[in-house]
Amino acid sequence: MSNSETRTAVAQLPPEEEEALLHTISRWVDRDVRPVVMKHDHGDIWPEEIVNQMAELGLFGAVIDPEYGGLGLPAVTYAKIVALISSYWMAVTGIFNSHLMLAVAIQRFGTEEQKREWLPKLASGEIRGGLALTEPNAGTDLQAIRMTAVRDGDDYVINGTKTWISNGVHGSCFALLVKTDQSADPRYKGMSLFIAPKADGFTVGKKFDKLGYKSIDSAELVFDNYRIPATNLIGGVEGKGFFQATGGLELGRINVAARGVGLAEGSLRLATEYAQVRETMGKPIAEHQAIQLKIGEMVTRARAARLLTFDAAEAYDRGDRCDMEAGMAKYYASEAAVRNSEEAMRIFGGYAYSKEYEIERYYRDALLMCIGEGTNEMQRIIISKQWIKRNPA
Numbered sequence: 001m002s003n004s005e006t007r008t009a010v011a012q013l014p015p016e017e018e019e020a021l022l023h024t025i026s027r028w029v030d031r032d033v034r035p036v037v038m039k040h041d042h043g044d045i046w047p048e049e050i051v052n053q054m055a056e057l058g059l060f061g062a063v064i065d066p067e068y069g070g071l072g073l074p075a076v077t078y079a080k081i082v083a084l085i086s087s088y089w090m091a092v093t094g095i096f097n098s099h100l101m102l103a104v105a106i107q108r109f110g111t112e113e114q115k116r117e118w119l120p121k122l123a124s125g126e127i128r129g130g131l132a133l134t135e136p137n138a139g140t141d142l143q144a145i146r147m148t149a150v151r152d153g154d155d156y157v158i159n160g161t162k163t164w165i166s167n168g169v170h171g172s173c174f175a176l177l178v179k180t181d182q183s184a185d186p187r188y189k190g191m192s193l194f195i196a197p198k199a200d201g202f203t204v205g206k207k208f209d210k211l212g213y214k215s216i217d218s219a220e221l222v223f224d225n226y227r228i229p230a231t232n233l234i235g236g237v238e239g240k241g242f243f244q245a246t247g248g249l250e251l252g253r254i255n256v257a258a259r260g261v262g263l264a265e266g267s268l269r270l271a272t273e274y275a276q277v278r279e280t281m282g283k284p285i286a287e288h289q290a291i292q293l294k295i296g297e298m299v300t301r302a303r304a305a306r307l308l309t310f311d312a313a314e315a316y317d318r319g320d321r322c323d324m325e326a327g328m329a330k331y332y333a334s335e336a337a338v339r340n341s342e343e344a345m346r347i348f349g350g351y352a353y354s355k356e357y358e359i360e361r362y363y364r365d366a367l368l369m370c371i372g373e374g375t376n377e378m379q380r381i382i383i384s385k386q387w388i389k390r391n392p393a
Contacts (some may be wrong), residue, residue: 086262169217
């Protein structure tokens with residue numbers, strides 16, 4: 001069964017409702033987010049007050065069904081919110097996106113009892129968490145995971161280590177991908193996904209000191225005879241975990257694409273402002289052809305990234321299979337973010353290397369977008385395979 005066959009179409013918001021929501025988010029960004037970005041980024045400080053405000057805005061329940069206390073937003077509106085926030089501070093969008101990957105797994109594949117127990121608390125932000133897939137020797141190749149879960153009466157006992165897990169320090173619950181049958185062939189048939197709250201046997205290892213993507217914690221999670229009720233097995237059936245975990249990656253890649261859009265547009269905004277006030281040879285550098293060529297490319301690149309991202313989001317909202325569309329959006333928008341931030345650095349010249357200016361953060365943050373939610377090399381393979389499948393000779 002394809003991922004899309006487990007989704008139902010989502011209605012778009014009326015334009016006036018979407019506009020009002022985006023206006024509210026924009027005012028919040030101007031009032032509460034922009035004044036604290038540099039302090040938190042430079043100090044790698046967890047933005048507790050911003051996180052609390054995101055919970056009040058409903059962002060932790062953005063795509064959770066209203067039946068369970070969420071906003072039930074379509075992917076298109078969600079992507080617009082992510083792009084808007086990311087154009088000023090990308091890192092904070094990762095806090096609620098990683099959390100929503102846990103929620104989406106429960107919403108799409110969980111039992112009704114699991115949905116009613118967990119989703120309302122996730123939607124309110126009372127419980128915050130993420131998706132724990134990556135291991136020291138298993139990144140893109142998820143089937144190589146080694147973490148095990150062994151049935152013991154009404155419980156499972158879990159052992160192993162996850163790494164590079166967003167919200168690892170400050171989150172309290174994770175969707176945990178494990179091996180329940182190590183002899184399964186093919187390997188994906190032996191994988192299961194659990195709802196794993198922090199408890200005895202579940203400890204946080206090291207927090208990674210990163211080049212960019214500051215203020216959101218990326219950490220190692222260690223499980224040593226961690227005991228969990230069998231009722232926490234998502235869907236209640238072993239062997240479904242690989243598809244349950246990857247089933248949310250379409251939305252995750254749309255989110256990363258939207259972050260790329262925000263970074264590309266934010267870099268363009270900063271470069272445009274600076275080019276009109278910085279003068280050389282008696283005139284603003286925006287009047288020099290060399291700078292105009294750069295800005296012309298940046299404008300086009302940001303616009304193309306936005307259109308590809310919304311195209312993927314619209315396909316997702318229709319319930320269509322959209323791994324190709326999401327892959328194209330993620331690939332192009334993340335590369336656009338890197339290129340636009342680099343060109344903006346060149347436009348700023350020597351000042352770009354100073355932490356007194358924001359543009360250096362965009363450059364540091366953009367590089368992650370080419371790696372997260374599946375490397376861009378993998379995206380190109382996915383795009384190619386799906387294109388060929390859709391266009392047989």
